[in-house]
Every structure is written in structure tokens, then in C-alpha cells.
Amino acid sequence: MDWGSVAGLVLAVAGILGGQLLEGGHIASLVQPAAFVIVVIGTLGAVLLQSGLVFFGRGAAMLLWAFAPPRHDHEAMLHDIGVWSFTARREGLLSLERFMERADDPFIAKGLRLLIDGIDPAKLREILEVETTAYETTQRQAAKIWEAAGGYAPTIGILGAVLGLIHVMENLSDPSKLGSGIAVAFVATIYGVGLANLLFLPVANRLKTVIAAQVLRLEMLTDAFFGIASGDNPRVIDERLRAYLE
Numbered sequence: 001m002d003w004g005s006v007a008g009l010v011l012a013v014a015g016i017l018g019g020q021l022l023e024g025g026h027i028a029s030l031v032q033p034a035a036f037v038i039v040v041i042g043t044l045g046a047v048l049l050q051s052g053l054v055f056f057g058r059g060a061a062m063l064l065w066a067f068a069p070p071r072h073d074h075e076a077m078l079h080d081i082g083v084w085s086f087t088a089r090r091e092g093l094l095s096l097e098r099f100m101e102r103a104d105d106p107f108i109a110k111g112l113r114l115l116i117d118g119i120d121p122a123k124l125r126e127i128l129e130v131e132t133t134a135y136e137t138t139q140r141q142a143a144k145i146w147e148a149a150g151g152y153a154p155t156i157g158i159l160g161a162v163l164g165l166i167h168v169m170e171n172l173s174d175p176s177k178l179g180s181g182i183a184v185a186f187v188a189t190i191y192g193v194g195l196a197n198l199l200f201l202p203v204a205n206r207l208k209t210v211i212a213a214q215v216l217r218l219e220m221l222t223d224a225f226f227g228i229a230s231g232d233n234p235r236v237i238d239e240r241l242r243a244y245l246e
Helices: 003-022 033-051 053-061 063-067 074-091 093-102 106-116 121-170 175-230 234-245
Strands: none
Touching: 033 053, 033 121, 033 175, 053 063, 053 121, 063 175, 074 093, 074 175, 074 234, 093 106, 106 121, 106 175, 121 175, 175 234
């Protein structure tokens, strides 16, 4: 769990609610189910229309990454790469088959398989780079649903405000109904702007960072497999990969 991300969200919400209390307002006045339905359901519908069901579902599942991003042990990966390169150098590429059979990561298994098959180093790098690009494109497309939500939410919040004002205008003759309509009008705007700037856009940018870290790992592995296929010295491979982390 990334407690910094959790603390950031809590601090942002606390700042808004704390300011409301300091101004003499009540937290209950910000709870408007009608405004919530308009903004949240409307935003989800707009994002679903833009992204499609597959990317929408994948992007929604990525929300967890904003608060508990995948952890990569680069030192352990460099150790494994060192073992592969020394083994290949001493015993030949076919000796890597035992590592391929134990690999849990599909990308690593594929890279080792290409080495065992004796694929030309340049062709091996090309294959893995295409797979890395495809992975990055897919992940970024899924993560864009949060950026899209950050763009739609304020506008839909304004729609909610207009609907609330329409409700007010329809009931000018009944003062008892004016309060609820005005409340929906203002709170819908707060929901739209607040969700966009406190949740949707920060999550989108956070996911971009997480995806960049994952792509960096794949690029390191691609470079490692290329070096092993080219017969580079294991120490040269290690030094080159450590440059990525610096």
C-alpha cells in the first residue's frame, strides 16, 4: 500500500470539509443524493461511451494501482539476469530452458524462449520492443478513462446545477421546495469539480507514473535479452541496466 497516496486523498477531502466547517457550514449540506447521481452516473456513462466496455473495465480495475502500485524488485531482477547471462555464456543458450520453465512472468518466459530458439539478436529486440509498445499502449488507453472522467465531471456538474435551477424555477410559487433545488444546483457543481480535481485527474496522473515504471522494467529486460543474445559480457550487461535505474 502506498500510504502517501492514501494520505494525499484524505488530506484533500479533509481540507474541503474542514473549510466548510470553518465557514460555519454543515457537512450534511454537502450530501445531496440527486447531485451525486447526476454527476457520478452521468460521468460514468460518458466515459463508458468514449472508451468502450473492455477498456472501461480494465481502467476501473487499475484504480487499485493508484494506492497499491505493483512493486518491482529491481535488484532481484538484476540478479536473475546475471545468472542467465553467466549460464548462457558458460553452458550455451539451450541451458536457459530450466529458467524458462520456472518463469512466472510471461514476458520473461518469452524472452528466454527467444534466446533458446537462437533468434537473431536484432530480431529478438524488435519482437520484444513491439510487445512492450503494445503493452504500454493498452495500459495507457485503459488509464485514460480517469483522465476522461476528470474532463467530463465538471461539465456534468454544471448540467446538474442547471437542472437544480430549473427545479427552482418550476417551484417559485412553493417556497418549501426552493431550498432543495438550490442545494442540488450548487452541490452538483462541487461534486463535479471536486471529483475531477481531487480524485479523477490525480489518479490518472498517478497511473501514468505506474505504467512508466512497468514499461521501464520491460525495456530493461529487452536490453538484457539482447545483450545475452549478442554474447555481451555479463558485467557489461549489468552496468548498462543499472544506468536505467539512475
